[in-house]
Structure formats: C-alpha cells, structure tokens
C-alpha cells in the first residue's frame with residue numbers, strides 16, 4: 377500500500393497566527409490543539425506546524441536557538457506532545473519544521489563561535505571567513521542575502537560570517553561532521569516524540585560551493601540569492617542564474633542519511649523539501665527513492681492565471697517526477713508568498729480563480745498542501761508600515777510576507793475575531809471588514825469558501841483515492857485547462873467566456889454553473 381503522504385492533504389499551520397490560547401496576541405500550541413476538531417472536520421490528513429522551538433523570533437521562529445525545546449511563547453514540550461497525541465486521536469498526522477541551514481545567532485554554538493578566535497573549532501561550525509581588500513574590509517564574496525543587503529556581516533575582530541537570510545541567522549557549515557550529527561540527533565528527538573515527518577527549510581541551501589566563489593552575473597546585473605517571485609513566474613522559460621549558494625550535489629548525501637534515519641522508525645515518517653530549485657529536473661533530484669519523500673512544487677504556485685501555464689507545469693512535473701518514481705506535490709500559498717486570491721487579481725474575481733485553481737489541484741495525483749486561511753478565502757492584507765514585523769521588510773522595504781500572515785478570524789464581528797481570549801489585539805492587525813470571513817460566519821453559509829473547501833476535500837476522498845496517478849491533458853481550447861485522471865474529468869475555464877461542458881455528472885464545482893455552461897474563472901470535476 378502507498379504510504380499515507382503520497383496522496384495526503386496537508387494543512388500548513390503558521391503557529392503565530394492560527395489560534396492564541398493565552399491572550400498574548402500570538403498563536404501557540406495549546407491554541408492549535410484546541411482547534412484540531414476544526415481541521416479534522418475540514419478533512420485534512422496532516423498538519424505542518426511552522427517552527428515553535430526556542431527562538432528570539434527575529435525571523436518568527438526560523439531562527440532557532442534550541443532545536444529540542446519549545447519557546448515559552450508557544451508553550452512547553454508537554455504541549456507539543458499533547459498536540460501530537462490529540463491530532464493522532466483524531467486521525468490527523470503532524471509534520472514539524474526543521475531548520476538546518478542556519479541557527480539563530482543566540483544558539484549556544486554561535487555564542488561560542490563569537491567568544492572564540494578566528495580558526496577555532498567553534499567558528500568551524502559556521503562559515504566564517506576573512507574579508508577581501510588590503511584590510512579585509514570587503515566581504516569575502518558578492519553574495520546577497522535573500523532578505524536583501526549583503527550576505528555577510530563583519531565582527532569587531534575583523535572576520536565575516538555568512539548569512540543567506542537575516543544577520544541573526546548564521547549559516548552552518550555542513551562540511552563539518554558535527555553539524556550532520558547534531559541534526560541526526562534533532563531528527564531522532566522529534567521522531568521519538570511521535571511526529572510523522574519534517575518540512576525541511578531551505579533544503580536546497582545547506583551546502584554551498586566549497587570555494588565560496590563570487591556569483592557570476594551578466595553585464596549590468598546585480599548579484600541575487602533569493603527567488604524573485606515576479607521574474608520566477610516565467611520559471612519554465614527563464615535562463616538559469618549562476619547559483620553557487622544553492623542546489624549543490626553534496627546536499628544529496630545529507631538527505632540519504634536522513635532517509636536512513638527515518639527508515640529506523642515505523643509508520644511511514646516523511647520529509648518534504650522546501651527547495652526553491654530552478655527547474656523541475658533539479659526538484660526531482662531531491663526525491664529520488666533514497667532521499668526525501670517529497671518536495672514542494674513551487675512551479676505550480678509560480679504559474680500565472682493561465683490554462684496554458686497550468687498545463688505546462690502539470691506536464692513537466694509529472695514527466696520529471698515519473699523518472700524517479702516520486703509523487704508530485706501541489707501548493708498555491710504559504711507563509712512566504714502573496715495569497716493566491718490576491719495574486720490572481722484580488723476581489724471576487726481573484727477569489728473565484730483561487731477556488732478554481734484549488735479544485736483543479738485537488739484532482740491531481742500526489743499530495744496537496746494548503747495554507748491556513750485559504751479555506752476562508754482570505755486575501756493578502758495591507759499591513760500599515762508602522763506595524764510591519766517581517767525582517768525582510770526591514771532589510772528591503774519591499775512589501776513581502778506580513779500580509780499573508782495575519783491571524784485567523786474565528787468568530788465575532790470585530791478584531792480579534794476570537795483569535796485569542798478577550799479583546800487583546802494580535803501581533804499583526806486584522807482588517808475591520810473580516811466579519812463575513814470568520815469560520816463561524818462561513819459555517820452558517822452553504823455558499824462560503826469554507827463550505828467549498830469542505831466539499832472539495834470530501835470529493836477528493838470519495839473520487840480520487842485509488843485512481844491512477846496518470847494524467848491525460850485534453851485539448852479544450854487555449855484558455856481552458858482540461859485533464860482526465862481515470863474516470864474523473866477536470867475542466868478549468870481561465871478564459872473570459874463561458875464554455876460548454878463535456879458529458880459527465882458534475883461531482884463538485886468551484887462556483888455556480890449555468891446549466892451545462894462553465895463560467896469564466898470556474899472549475900468542475902465530472903464523473
């Protein structure tokens with residue numbers, strides 16, 4: 377039998393913004409546990425919970441100071457155990473986040489490195505280097521941080537350290553065996569506590585080209601480390617960047633070791649790579665049979681609202697992954713990107729398109745990842761500048777991630793919409809017009825986005841389990857995505873005019889149909 381994760385629907389819980397049990401305005405583990413019945417009723421198979429470990433929160437938990445403890449902001453180890461046990465009782469699996477590319481600058485290893493001289497074993501766990509220029513005052517290479525600015529910070533003693541993200545997130549040196557040993561211990565620590573898997577942060581970044589050479593850039597171009605979401609939208613055609621900081625061949629030895637660690641445990645434990653690779657071929661290398669279980673398929677998320685682009689991603693994904701016999705994944709939103717209704721134009725049209733793309737995705741073979749709040753049709757929020765929290769904002773002053781991280785509205789007609797007890801306001805401000813977006817309001821409305829997600833997930837269980845993993849793309853005109861998977865036919869209308877549906881019983885649709893006409897921005901499953 378195929379392992380559970382091969383066809384699972386996994387729901388991302390962004391811990392700070394899901395549910396707050398103690399009224400400090402920040403979500404926490406007991407908050408998640410108290411809302412697990414909601415997730416069971418939504419019909420998801422698993423949760424991925426973003427980092428809740430000890431952390432100064434400079435990158436909201438992706439800066440870990442102790443991988444084997446829970447930050448008091450989010451609860452205790454006993455709360456983590458309770459969350460896993462309760463989820464399992466409800467038949468929901470729990471995937472936790474692993475952050476192996478960098479530690480927090482408050483991790484005991486980095487503190488020891490700062491207190492030790494250049495060349496010491498303590499510095500050898502990170503990427504410390506001397507600078508360039510006669511007095512070493514220029515950074516060791518031209519790399520930029522994903523969050524903007526240089527990827528190097530200089531210490532008072534003259535040495536520099538590498539941080540592909542914030543300066544409070546020093547990159548580890550994965551060529552040092554101590555690092556691999558630490559993470560094997562961390563994996564076992566959480567596996568022993570019963571977690572079902574790991575979402576691996578920056579999985580394409582752990583090893584850099586050993587020389588740490590400059591990134592080669594074309595005439596007039598600036599060096600760049602991060603995925604540039606706008607230009608990445610044409611991922612399929614774009615020319616590849618020189619990336620000595622990403623996707624190095626030695627990474628795969630790490631993932632083979634982790635595969636062996638997970639194989640020591642029962643119950644199909646899994647890994648999913650957050651690897652912003654440049655092509656579907658390189659994504660496929662992460663999921664060879666003896667490496668990771670899955671990798672997020674970001675080309676699906678990066679595709680614009682276009683039937684042709686969706687078809688191209690489906691085709692290339694299935695082709696590349698069948699080479700390594702891995703199951704694909706599909707994802708449209710997460711805590712790092714603009715929510716998909718907003719990306720597709722916002723307002724009622726953006727929401728209709730988001731529902732349609734979601735419905736098409738849920739029929740595809742493999743597993744689907746949902747991001748909290750998409751089932752409520754939430755859009756990105758314009759967070760006022762003086763309330764921004766994202767470290768990337770402070771380094772670049774471009775609007776990036778706060779707008780998709782606003783705490784969930786559960787009930788009531790004014791903030792905090794029962795996100796936490798009482799009237800205490802959450803860490804990011806919620807819009808004043810979310811009364812009709814709350815879980816409670818949508819549970820009472822059969823036409824709500826929540827009702828649609830519940831119906832779509834139920835239809836997925838009824839109609840796709842056991843279906844072939846083969847997909848046949850059908851020719852249905854330039855603006856229509858149509859494919860067949862076993863007995864199921866899926867049609868998504870990305871054009872401006874309604875189209876006639878082919879024969880078949882309507883099993884579920886993302887919006888209202890007009891007789892046998894499929895309106896613009898709508899998708900349907902036919903059986």
Ligand code: NOJ
Nearest residue numbers: 435438541577578711712
């Ligand atoms: C990817 C995470 O999803 C993001 O939120 C974080 O800032 C970076 N990795 C760095 O850990």
